[in-house]
Amino acid sequence: MSPAFPKLTRTSSTGPKVFRHPTLYTILNSKNQTMSRAFTDNINSFNVSNNIIFTATDDEPKILAWLSPLEPQVRHHDICEQRVDSIGNWLLETKEFKGWYNGSGNGGSNHAALFCYGEPGVGKSYIWYKRLLARNERHDC
Amino acid sequence: MLTGRDGSSVVIDHLCDQVIEQDMAVACFYYDFASREAQSPTNMLGSLLKQLLSGLGAIPVKIVQKFRGQKKAIGGRRLQLPDIVEMCAAVTSLQRTFICVDALDECVPRHRLEVLGALGQILRGSPNTRIFMTGRSHIRGVVERELGERTTSVSISSREDEIVTYLHARLGKDTNPAAMDGFLENDIMKSIPEEIPETYVPARDPRNRCDSYTDWCK
Numbered sequence: 001m002s003p004a005f006p007k008l009t010r011t012s013s014t015g016p017k018v019f020r021h022p023t024l025y026t027i028l029n030s031k032n033q034t035m036s037r038a039f040t041d042n043i044n045s046f047n048v049s050n051n052i053i054f055t056a057t058d059d060e061p062k063i064l065a066w067l068s069p070l071e072p073q074v075r076h077h078d079i080c081e082q083r084v085d086s087i088g089n090w091l092l093e094t095k096e097f098k099g100w101y102n103g104s105g106n107g108g109s110n111h112a113a114l115f116c117y118g119e120p121g122v123g124k125s126y127i128w129y130k131r132l133l134a135r136n137e138r139h140d141c
Numbered sequence: 142m143l144t145g146r147d148g149s150s151v152v153i154d155h156l157c158d159q160v161i162e163q164d165m166a167v168a169c170f171y172y173d174f175a176s177r178e179a180q181s182p183t184n185m186l187g188s189l190l191k192q193l194l195s196g197l198g199a200i201p202v203k204i205v206q207k208f209r210g211q212k213k214a215i216g217g218r219r220l221q222l223p224d225i226v227e228m229c230a231a232v233t234s235l236q237r238t239f240i241c242v243d244a245l246d247e248c249v250p251r252h253r254l255e256v257l258g259a260l261g262q263i264l265r266g267s268p269n270t271r272i273f274m275t276g277r278s279h280i281r282g283v284v285e286r287e288l289g290e291r292t293t294s295v296s297i298s299s300r301e302d303e304i305v306t307y308l309h310a311r312l313g314k315d316t317n318p319a320a321m322d323g324f325l326e327n328d329i330m331k332s333i334p335e336e337i338p339e340t341y342v343p344a345r346d347p348r349n350r351c352d353s354y355t356d357w358c359k
Contacts, residue, residue, distance in 0.1 A: 053202040054199040056198070057200055059205065059208065060200055063205065064191045067190055067191040067220060067225070068185075068191050069179075070179070070187075071188075073169070075171040075173070076153060076169055089151060091152065092155055096293050096295040100293060103269070103271070111292075111293045112271055113264065113272045113274065113284075113288045114271070114272070114273050114274070115281065115284045115285070115293070116273075116296075116297045117275070117294060117295075118296055119277060119278065
């Protein structure tokens with residue numbers, strides 16, 4: 001469904017999931033550490049600005065911190081620890097999810113956004129709420 | 142039982158598993174009502190860009206130049222939203238990219254419009270990008286309006302078997318189990334599946350940060 005992207009290779013079989021773009025990697029390892037041209041022609045077909053230039057820099061950690069102070073991956077780990085196994089896996093089997101994941105038409109751009117909506121569930125605070133009600137009812141007796 | 146937040150984490154985990162085998166990138170963002178002021182569009186989109194660049198291992202020269210030049214102006218200033226969106230569109234075009242945004246309803250309304258506009262720009266510039274969002278149903282209209290016909294909306298609701306599984310798991314983790322008795326546990330297991338709330342808003346209740354239900358009853 002998607003045009004072919006350049007093959008990415010993982011930099012290490014262990015540690016974080018860090019992947020390196022082959023075109024970037026090649027150019028970054030050339031004598032001139034700054035990319036002097038755009039990406040390969042097949043990238044241009046994705047309507048990418050063809051004059052974007054990348055570079056490797058020792059300032060990368062500072063620059064990434066400067067882009068945003070927020071660390072949503074921390075929140076993700078917290079939520080995963082709270083989540084109950086197997087709950088929600090059915091969502092991955094729905095035709096809406098599969099249609100979004102695989103894409104269709106217009107170079108895969110149809111169904112590019114999937115919005116899942118609903119009301120809040122019966123979470124732990126609702127159990128607390130029920131407990132409080134039960135306690136109050138006992139006190140009323 | 143599936144909440145929007147669980148749905149987001151399930152999808153993000155699933156996508157992260159795919160990253161190992163496929164050429165793709167994943168970035169996520171969780172809105173939180175308690176942090177809504179800090180979660181400005183600039184910080185939110187900047188966070189997505191930060192995650193995507195972390196995976197690439199290289200920085201656009203334009204960003205490097207802005208970073209080095211910004212210290213000369215009013216003691217330092219952040220990258221502006223249009224620049225962030227432009228860079229996001231460029232970086233997402235390098236590889237198949239999935240962006241997941243949880244609890245859009247907990248975003249400040251005026252920020253939500255800006256963020257949806259920015260996400261729409263990214264999609265237009267990068268047709269192979271996929272965006273997954275969750276939120277309460279009252280924002281469905283604005284999501285579909287801002288992202289147009291690219292959007293598919295799907296209702297997620299609780300399934301009875303998941304409610305029972307969830308309740309058993311939560312009750313098993315109560316940090317003060319001595320305060321739970323058989324009568325109350327039976328009441329919870331019977332009544333909650335029958336009363337899926339339509340109006341109660343646990344996500345916005347600060348009490349849901351407590352791990353022990355009994356602590357709150359003291």
